[in-house]
Amino acid sequence: MIDDTFKELGDMPPEEFREAAHRVAEITADYLENLESYSVLPDIEPGSVRSALPATAPERGEPLDDILADYQEMIVPKITHWQHPGFLAYFSSVACGPGILGEWLAGGLNSNVMFWQNAPSSTELEETVVSWLRQMLGLPEAFDGMFTDTASISTLNSLVAARHADEDLAARQRGIAGRPETGRLRIYTSAESHSSIEKAAIVIGVGREGVRKIEVDEAFRMKPDALVRAIREDRGRGWRPIAVVATLGTTSTTSLDPVDAIATVCEQEGLWLHVDAAYGGAAGLVPEWRSRLVGWERADSIVVNAHKWMFAPFDASLLLFRRPAVFRDAFSLVAEYMKTPDTGDTHNFNEYGVQLGRRFRALKLWIMIRYFGREGFAARLREHRRLALAFAEWIDAAPCWTRVAPVPLACVCFRFDGSDEKNAEILEYVNRSGGIYLSSTRLRGEYVLRMQVGNPRTKLDHVRRCWKVLQEAVQ
Ligand SMILES: Cc1ncc(COP(=O)(O)O)c(C=O)c1O
DSSP states (O other), X not given: OOOOTTTTXXXXXXXXXXXXXHHHHHHHHXXXXXXXXXXXXXXXXXXHHHHHSOSSOOSSOOOHHHHXXXXXXXXXXXXXXXXXXXXXXXXXXXXXXXXXXXXXXXXXXXXXXXXXXXXXXHHHHHHHHHHHHHHHTTOOTTOEEEEESOHHHHHHHHHXXXXXXXXXXXXXXXXXXXXXXXXXXXEEEETTOOHHHHHHHHHTTOTGGGEEEEOBOTTSOBOHHHHHHHHHHHHHTTOEEEEEEEEBSOTTTOOBOOHHHHHHHHHHHTOEEEEEOTTGGGGGGSGGGGGGGTTGGGOSEEEEETTTTTOOOSOOEEEEESOHHHHHHHHOOOOGGGOOOOOTTOOOGGGGSSOSSOOOOHHXXXXXXXXXXXXXXHHHHHHHHHHHHHHHHHHHHSTTEEEOSOOSSSEEEEEESSOXXXXXXXXXXXXXXXXXXXXXXXXXXXXXXXXXXXXXXXXXXXXXXXXXXHHHHTO
């Protein structure tokens, strides 16, 4: 006889879930409505949140009322508010309303998009949304693709494919360690590229020494002639070049590498071209800006982060590839228990990258794209650039302030004419002001302040306030 004592076991009852879901919707809507009542950066000491939380998990379940009250009191006021319109640091990573709704719906379904059979509509929606995005960005039909979590993983997957494309190396089968006959592998990228390139090199056995940083011009763009020289010099010394990573929208200044010229070098040298357009790729949504990206349509692989300048809730990174078969050959390992009947030309997405289990990211993108339309995204991006250019004009016109880089998209790098320490003090003052959050970087050895606009909630008033607080900081 089966004992029925535990018949109350199970998930949260549907009625309780329904009521709680309404409350969570209210909490989120209130948060978004009142964002500006918070300081962008919380005024807290490291470790203070942890020490206020119980050190051990509860033995018995607790009422949801208590949990939500703690969320409101202990978590929300003590986070850095990425959604705040005064968050002008780094690159914006904003969750727009329709994207949040998509996340909620995806959470309810919990579809794991490994292969078609266990995720048919999620797989086919991903195929469709990837194709929509490709077209929205102005890229040719030759590209296929998928979503990953981050640009770091999209780039890692691409560099594994690049290594695989070097057929004589046979890295998938034989590995690369302990084979001196192969020569050491080399990847080229600019001195301004993101650390994720080096991280990928660490993972795939190229190592940090295997990444050769190519010098940049006065506008922080990779110099193609220096790239050619480096490749030839390396070949002469026994290195084995496999890939070039160009950047569209570098992390410090958003400079745009001359991808067309770099693509020509890659063709001549037989090297894989990966384009890190994690930030700048979104510029393809604006037809009159596409000429700034020219050449990326010649790449072997491209990453564009939808969770950067496309307002997708974290995370959603679009990875596009010209030769899907190379990715599939590099990664596919179908265990016996995962074999399914032939599903035609649909994708079993786990075979194209590192991850087996994958989130259903296409749903939020589908909702967002239908809600805003391509033109809705483009209009917002144009507005962000208009705000950034207004800020750049104020800097240019002000005595004692200097803009230190061009503004190809919506980010301004500048400094006060004083020491690095003085500029660091200014940043501290601004970030303590509550309403504005800026970041810093280093260019040509100098400490530099940085302001970017990438949040649809940011208006001219916020950028004006930023400039006002900066001026207060030097009085
Ligand atoms: C140019 C560039 N590439 C890659 C990344 C890494 O992005 P992710 O956090 O999605 O890995 C960043 C992050 O800001 C970036 O600026």
